[in-house]
Amino acid sequence: MSGQGCSSVGFGEAQELGPFLVTNGPDGPAQRFNNFTWNEAANLLFLDSPVGVGFSYNNATVEHGDDNTARDARAFLLNWLRRFPQYRMSDVFIAGDGYAGHLKQQLAEAIYNGNQNATPDTSINLKGAIVGNPNMNxxxxxxxxxxxxxxxxxxxxxxxxxxxxxxxxxxxxxxxxxxxxxxxxxxxxxxxxxxxxxxxxxxxxxxxxxxxxxxxxx
Structure with a gap:
């Protein structure tokens, strides 16, 4: 997840810590390998959130706000883990920058609270949250x-x-x-x-x- 209103795929993945970086080549936009990509140490999942940011979309009416964004992000993670159950027991760390100073903490809280009454199929193995240069106030x-x-x-x-x-x-x-x-x-x-x-x-x-x-x- 990236900052407020920013695409995690377009910026976080393609400009900062993903396996490929988009650059301006002599013939226009180009890609190059990122020698410092985070997936050298862990699996990476980039989430465009809230709905409407980057590649994220919804055909229904959407209620915005940090609480709803945290709820939607938790629902996405649960559905993703159902789709890829081999990662069900993997340690999960939530990372972001900028407005992550708000969103990541609220998502972590939503996951923690949801885990209190969760079954093995509805829990997320949250281990920590990482924020860089966070917006607080x-x-x-x-x-x-x-x-x-x-x-x-x-x-x-x-x-x-x-x-x-x-x-x-x-x-x-x-x-x-x-x-x-x-x-x-x-x-x-x-x-x-x-x-x-x-x-x-x-x-x-x-x-x-x-x-x-x-x-x-x-």
Whole structure:
């Protein structure tokens, strides 16, 4: 599962940790082997969720919301295990990033609660949940990024103090008033991989754009 509204197949599988990665070749889109694919260590199952994301669809009226998404994802896993019973007793880990900070925890809770009164055919052998760079809430996420940059000596004490004093991340309508300060922070994304400071360098045009902090009026 990927972030809110994102296709796990289109991004997580094809751009991050699947066996094949989609790249821009000289003659257009191309595929290449991923030397760091996670299926070297485990079986991978990518789920486009909620309904309507990526390759996921439904012919009936769908009720959206995190609770319904967790319920639907659990139902999918149960049906998948019925279709492939050889994996019934396999350890299951739920992994995701971004909005997984909400969805993965709720799916894990739905599976845990469902397992309490489950039969062997309706249980899921959940062992853990993994989230990377999770969205929790605006205030925590935004200030956490600023504190992280400051703690790594990537922004000055003065800029950190000004953002702390001038930016009210608990009120999304006031974030725009500190946009000049955030622009100074966002300059880091032009010179360094903020998503993985200590990994090997890579061309800037391959970095995942959009993780920088900014005001979204929508």
């Amino acid at each position: 605006v205030e925590t996420d935004f200030m956490g990024m600023i504190d992280y940059a400051w703690g790594q000596a990537l922004i000055s004490d003065d800029l950190h103090s000004l953002i702390e004093a001038k930016c009210d991340f608990s009120n999304r309508y006031l974030i725009k008033y500190c946009s000049i300060l955030l622009d100074e922070y966002n300059k880091l994304y032009e010179i360094i991989n903020m998503d993985s400071l200590y990994s090997a360098t890579c061309p800037l045009d391959q970095l995942f754009a959009g993780h920088n902090v900014g005001y979204d009026p929508s």
